[in-house]
Amino acid sequence: MPLTPEHTAGLVGMWEEHGKGRIGIEAYYTEVQSLENNPYRTRSRPYLHFGILGVISIGRVSLFANAENLLDVRQTKNDPLLRRQRAASGEWTVDAWAPLWASF
Structure with a gap:
């Protein structure tokens, strides 16, 4: 099925010190996907998505900071998004x- 990864995995962890704050990490892996009508490739590349969260x-008052897609x-x-x-x-x-896009 196009645009459906063959395998995916995710891992999320959080450490908290009560009354002071917490920090967490997240990592997601996406395996190759079959692509339809893509002039640049028939299968996507696998990728790792990594992020952190701090409170x-x-x-x-709680101050939050979140960073996603740290591996850019x-x-x-x-490949380009636009077709020729x-x-x-x-x-x-x-x-x-x-x-x-990357978001920080």
């Missing part, structure tokens, strides 16, 4: 199979 508690995985690092010419279906872009 500091000061009295009744982007589909556009491998319009597809028979009229589309100018390929389907997304990986993150399209």
Whole structure:
């Protein structure tokens, strides 16, 4: 089935010190996916998505910081999103199979 990874896995961990804060990590692995109507490849590349979360508690106030995609995985690092010419279906872009941008 197109755009469905053969295998995926995720791991999330959090450490907390009561009254002070907590820090967590997350890691997700996505295996190759079959692609349809993509002029650049028939199968995607596998990728790892990594993020961290931190919370500091000061009295009744909590400050949050979150960073995602720390490995800067982007589909556009491998192939362009725009097709060289319009597809028979009229589309100018390929389907997304990986993150399209990094967010910090």
